[in-house]
Amino acid sequence: xxxxxxxxxxxxxxxxxxxxxxxxxxxxxxxxxxxxxxxxxxxxxxxxxxxxxxxxxxxxxxxxxxxxxxxxxxxxxxxxxxxxxxxxxxxxxxxxxxxxxxxxxxxxxxxxxxxxxxxxxxxxxxxxxxxxxxxxxxxxxxxxxxxxxxxxxxxxxxxxxxxxxxxxxxxxxxxxxxxxxx
Amino acid sequence: xxxxxxxxxxxxxxxxxxxxxxxxxxxxxxxxxxxxxxxxxxxxxxxxxxxxxxxxxxxxxxxxxxxxxxxxxxxxxxxxxxxxxxxxxxxxxxxxxxxxxxxxxxxxxxxxxxxxxxxxxxxxxxxxxxxxxxxxxxxxxxxxxxxxxxxxxxxxxxxxxxxxxxxxxxxxxxxxxxxxxxxxxxxxxxxxxxxxxxxxxxxxxxxxxxxxxxxxxxxxxxxxxxxxxxxxxxxxxxxxxxxxxxxxxxxxxxxxxxxxxxxxxxxxxxxxxxxxxxxxxxxxxxxxxxxxxxxxxxxxxxxxxxxxxxxxxxxxxxxxxxxxxxxxxxxxxxxxxxxxxxxxxxxxxxxxxxxxxxxxxxxxxxxxxxxxxxxx
Ligand SMILES: Cc1cc2nc3c(=O)[nH]c(=O)nc-3n(C[C@H](O)[C@H](O)[C@H](O)COP(=O)(O)OP(=O)(O)OC[C@H]3O[C@@H](n4cnc5c(N)ncnc54)[C@H](O)[C@@H]3O)c2cc1C
Numbered sequence: 165x166x167x168x169x170x171x172x173x174x175x176x177x178x179x180x181x182x183x184x185x186x187x188x189x190x191x192x193x194x195x196x197x198x199x200x201x202x203x204x205x206x207x208x209x210x211x212x213x214x215x216x217x218x219x220x221x222x223x224x225x226x227x228x229x230x231x232x233x234x235x236x237x238x239x240x241x242x243x244x245x246x247x248x249x250x251x252x253x254x255x256x257x258x259x260x261x262x263x264x265x266x267x268x269x270x271x272x273x274x275x276x277x278x279x280x281x282x283x284x285x286x287x288x289x290x291x292x293x294x295x296x297x298x299x300x301x302x303x304x305x306x307x308x309x310x311x312x313x314x315x316x317x318x319x320x321x322x323x324x325x326x327x328x329x330x331x332x333x334x335x336x337x338x339x340x341x342x343x344x345x346x
Numbered sequence: 347x348x349x350x351x352x353x354x355x356x357x358x359x360x361x362x363x364x365x366x367x368x369x370x371x372x373x374x375x376x377x378x379x380x381x382x383x384x385x386x387x388x389x390x391x392x393x394x395x396x397x398x399x400x401x402x403x404x405x406x407x408x409x410x411x412x413x414x415x416x417x418x419x420x421x422x423x424x425x426x427x428x429x430x431x432x433x434x435x436x437x438x439x440x441x442x443x444x445x446x447x448x449x450x451x452x453x454x455x456x457x458x459x460x461x462x463x464x465x466x467x468x469x470x471x472x473x474x475x476x477x478x479x480x481x482x483x484x485x486x487x488x489x490x491x492x493x494x495x496x497x498x499x500x501x502x503x504x505x506x507x508x509x510x511x512x513x514x515x516x517x518x519x520x521x522x523x524x525x526x527x528x529x530x531x532x533x534x535x536x537x538x539x540x541x542x543x544x545x546x547x548x549x550x551x552x553x554x555x556x557x558x559x560x561x562x563x564x565x566x567x568x569x570x571x572x573x574x575x576x577x578x579x580x581x582x583x584x585x586x587x588x589x590x591x592x593x594x595x596x597x598x599x600x601x602x603x604x605x606x607x608x609x610x611x612x613x614x615x616x617x618x619x620x621x622x623x624x625x626x627x628x629x630x631x632x633x634x635x636x637x638x639x640x641x642x643x644x645x646x647x648x649x650x651x652x653x654x655x656x657x658x659x660x661x662x663x664x665x666x667x668x669x670x671x672x673x674x675x676x677x678x679x680x681x682x683x684x685x686x687x688x689x690x691x692x693x694x695x696x697x698x699x700x701x702x703x704x705x706x707x708x709x710x711x712x713x714x715x716x717x718x719x720x721x722x
Contacts, residue, residue, distance in 0.1 A: 326590040336586035337575040
């Protein structure tokens with residue numbers, strides 16, 4: 165088990181789990197993002213500060229994300245479309261989960277690749293057909309994993325990573341969203 | 347006597363454990379059908395017979411309304427008077443109340459809501475569709491029964507434990523017993539709190555010994571939806587993660603069957619059972635619905651098969667955790683002289699079942715007797 169090096173500090177995670185069992189307040193995190201309209205459908209969103217473990221926290225660097233629409237939507241394509249960010253979130257969350265679970269189960273990974281496809285009927289957002297929803301109809305994630313493990317163990321890794329994934333949960337279950345004007 | 351079996355089960359109820367597994371200290375099934383499954387009436391008789399044989403001084407019809415610590419033991423208040431004692435074994439069961447999600451309150455009044463404690467049989471419901479919530483033993487059994495009555499049935503499926511009724515020609519619970527899976531002790535289990543929360547297996551006891559997994563239900567025409575997550579504007583919203591709860595259950599079943607095969611091989615038991623078999627993965631519906639309008643009349647009733655919880659409202663000793671469960675180490679409660687029996691995975695995996703109490707009781711009572719001896 166010690167020989168496995170996926171680069172995930174599982175011990176720290178397991179320790180945190182123990183500590184937070186007795187301190188649910190410390191487990192309350194708030195993730196934040198702020199955006200600014202640029203022009204057209206182009207906006208820039210920055211992420212730096214968050215709250216957790218009872219105090220304000222900060223990423224090492226501020227991250228900046230441009231979102232726009234592609235030229236087929238008659239836009240300038242200064243960045244990916246907002247809904248594509250959901251795929252980015254899902255892919256990275258599931259991949260992180262695979263690495264963590266593998267580390268915890270003593271499975272050495274050599275490569276983990278995922279391709280994602282989100283099926284989207286844009287008649288919803290365009291208001292062409294009121295019966296078509298705005299969001300994805302279906303998301304498909306295909307993992308390609310090279311590891312020291314049987315196919316069954318790899319499938320179990322991927323299943324467990326979904327079970328513990330924040331973004332998988334956020335996409336598959338409803339979330340209350342409040343949008344206000346300040 | 348046998349109150350929970352008499353009052354808290356539906357009419358068609360049968361045990362999911364085979365008759366030969368119905369064992370209590372000094373009392374076992376001795377009828378003609380060891381591989382069959384007891385009906386509710388038979389379980390009740392079985393327990394009454396045990397009471398007669400053991401001559402335990404049972405005070406029936408006596409509710410314990412409060413238990414308080416005193417200097418040298420406990421003060422017990424009952425509906426028929428006070429009892430003082432030095433030690434207590436709490437055997438009040440793990441399933442005193444149905445456990446419902448909070449959003450049950452948000453279900454429109456036009457839909458009737460039943461728990462397994464209220465449900466007796468399909469005849470009790472008006473005609474129309476039924477939404478069964480939860481796909482463990484109770485949920486799959488009630489979904490099948492309601493579907494057979496001709497009703498449209500939707501089953502909301504969260505995490506579950508899939509098992510075939512028989513494996514390699516033997517009851518799957520024979521394998522659990524013989525291979526030692528059920529003997530795994532509480533202090534050897536990796537994630538004990540998870541093991542204690544594990545839902546009941548998708549099993550039903552029928553004379554035909556049929557498997558009742560989600561594929562069986564799908565073939566009967568039961569519609570599967572994901573875990574029920576919320577009610578919004580009179581609509582039930584279901585999780586889109588159905589595929590993964592299927593995968594998790596399929597993978598866990600495979601691992602369990604691997605354990606059985608491995609055990610049979612290393613213990614030279616392969617000749618007495620049939621060859622290994624594997625089962626088709628759970629079929630994923632073409633498109634599972636993500637919402638259901640509860641006001642549309644499509645379902646006229648909801649059956650909450652979402653599990654049960656204990657009720658310790660009468661226990662005035664601070665030994666209950668934030669989730670309402672009793673804090674104990676293998677049945678030894680953190681208050682001198684207080685013990686527990688009959689809880690899930692109390693001392694071993696077997697503890698969750700009727701026949702688990704025998705070894706548990708012996709060990710817990712040993713501790714209790716030592717405690718009495720020391721404190722004299
Ligand atoms: C739906 C269902 C199906 C099951 N199927 C099986 C099966 O097929 N095979 C199997 O082996 N096990 C099965 N079990 C598990 C089985 O019920 C338990 O293992 C067994 O009942 C435990 O027995 P017990 O006497 O400890 O608890 P219980 O049977 O729950 O009995 C507890 C008793 O304590 C009484 N009580 C509670 N509080 C008080 C109080 N304050 N004062 C006085 N009395 C009180 C209750 O009224 C009840 O009579 C099933 C459980 C359920 C809920």
